[in-house]
Amino acid sequence: MDELQHRKIYVLVHDVVILLVMVVLVGSSCVKGGGGGEEEDRILELPGQPKVSFQQFSGYVTVNKVAGRALFYWLTEASQNSLRKPLVIWLNGGPGCSSVAYGASEEIGPFRVNRTASGLYINKFSWNTVANLLFLETPAGVGFSYTNRSSDLHDTGDRRTAKDSLEFVVQWLERFPRYKNRELYITGESYAGHYVPQLAREIMTYNTNNNKNPINLKGIMVGNAVTDNYYDNLGTVTYWWSHAMISDQTYRQLISTCDFHRQKESDECESLYSYAMDQEFGNIDQYNIYAPPCNNSDGSAATSRRSMRLPHRPHHPAVRQLSGYDPCTEKYAEIYYNRPDVQKALHANTTGIPYKWTACSEVLNRNWNDTDVSVLPIYRELMANGIRVWVFSGDVDSVVPVTATRYALAQLKVATKIPWYPWYVKNQVGGWTEVYEGLTFATVRGAGHEVPLFKPRAALQLFKSFLSGKPLPKS
Known part of the structure; x- marks a missing residue:
């Protein structure tokens, strides 16, 4: 090789190195200053947090300046190659329950709160191993999200939640411009069975009016999701009976007495629910009927079952009984996120919210004013527009059981592409699945209401298959 060739190679290598340095510097400037305020939202380290390689951001986005409504978020970027991974929004339901308390801290987030609430430890099955996770506390009044207009807490519902959440997404993408063209997926569970498809529909409408800068929505996935008043209620009572939680007589009385189409049941029907739960359920965790409940020191159940409601209406948060590997994880979260040093690290509670941070807001839950009778029409709309839908x-x-979901989805009357089959994770049956035209349904074997809490490995496999758009593994 002559000297001229050597020189050409040297110049080429030199130019490549300069280009790489420029890319790093540009990326760094985007991280630090992009969209105005991104750097201010950077989390340096949470109290008691193990060292991690990924970046974290949290803070507020004002979604209504007149009312002073601001929604709190926590972004945990992907642990590897975050610039090439999709953005996934996670929403918890309730309504009134916190995505920080549940999704981030005991389901799909990278950390778990330890028993003493003194710190955090790593969740090796975190979904941020394959995606950038954006936990949103919505609506205002949930978790750290707030409103300066107190009447908002007594006058909210599905419609405002969807519109405020869209406003959040639009503004957040301005603050984090590197995510603007990224694939976006929206996920969640329980009453987020309303939030997720409703937000997706708002995004589709937004894209129609802003076709030059559309949000790159690709799909939605919901778990144990409130879907349709009638079929959710019918399926729930059927589940109770088929799993021997209630007697034949109580089942027949519920079926003959209750009008499952109604938003508010008759007193006679309500008394039947109360009887079933107080006299026939026993001290179980309704969110996982085979797991031990979190009990008080005297052995009694930590929460009351009396106010339990069927899923066509919001669930009263007083019935939250988390169980699984540790049935009291919710308690640890409530201690940890009320610590002033934790709130400071999260840039949370900056306005001095006049109430304690709680996993669920009873005020919002009691005053939920509008709810869709069914989200099945939204499913049809999303499917018709090529949005991936997984349930x-x-x-x-037993709160939003598999029978309820199957009854509801059957009403879509969509053609089957891949018939029912068992899917596998680590050579074990993870659950069962069926693929339809435009929608995939899957069960997770042995999982309760919060699937990633009880079956983290299976939930991660489910999530990976959802992102890839491929059916769950048959072996």
Whole structure:
């Protein structure tokens, strides 16, 4: 090789190195200053947090300046190659329950709160191993999200939640411009069975009016999701009976007495629910009927079942009984996120919210003013527009059980592409699945209401298959 060739190679290598340095510098400037305020939202380190390689951001986005409504978020970027991974929004339901308390801290987030609430430890099955996770506390009044107009807490519902969440997404993407063209997926569980498709529909409408800068929505996935008033209620009572939680007589009385189409049941029907739960259920965790409940020191159940409601209406948060590997994880979260040093690290509660941070807001839950009778029409709209739709069910949840979801989805009357089959994870049956035209349904065997809490490995496999758009593995 002559000297001229050597020189050409040297110049080429030199130019490549300069280009790489420029890319790094540009990327760094985007991280630090992009969209105005991104750097201010950077989390340096949470109290008691193990060292991690990924970046974290959290803070507020004002979604209504007149009312002073601001929604809190926590972004945990992908642990590897975050610039090439999709953005996934996670929403918890309730309504009134926190995505920080549940999704981030005991389901799909990278950390778990330890028993003493003194710190965090790593969740090796975190979904941020394959995606950038954006946990959103919505609506205002949930978790750290707030409003300066107190009447908002007594006058909210599905419609405002969807519109405020869209406003959040639009503004957040301005603050984090590197995510603007990224594939976006929206996921969640329980009453987020309303939030997720409703937000997706708002995004589709937004894209129609802003076709030059559309949000790159690709799909939605919901678990143990409130879907349709009538079929959710029918399926729930059927589940109770088929799993021997209630007597034949109570089942027949519920079926003959209750009008499952109604938003508010008759007193006679309500008394039947109360009887079933107080006299026939026993001290179980309705969110996983085969797991031990979190009990008080005297052995009594930590929460009351009396106010339990069927899923066509919001669930009263007083019935939250988390169980699984540790049935009291919710308690640890409430201690940890009320710590002033934790709130400071998260850039949370900057306005001095006049109430304690709680996993669920009873005020919002009691005053939920509008709810869609069914989200099945939204499913049809999303499917018609090529949006990927996945629905999954932990099969030992009695609150929004698998029977309810199957009854509801059957009303879509869509053609089957791949018939029912068992899917596998680590050579074990993870659950069962069926693929339809435009929609995939899957169960997760042995999982309760919060699927990733009870079956983290299976939930991660489910999520990976959803992102890839491929059916769950047959072996």
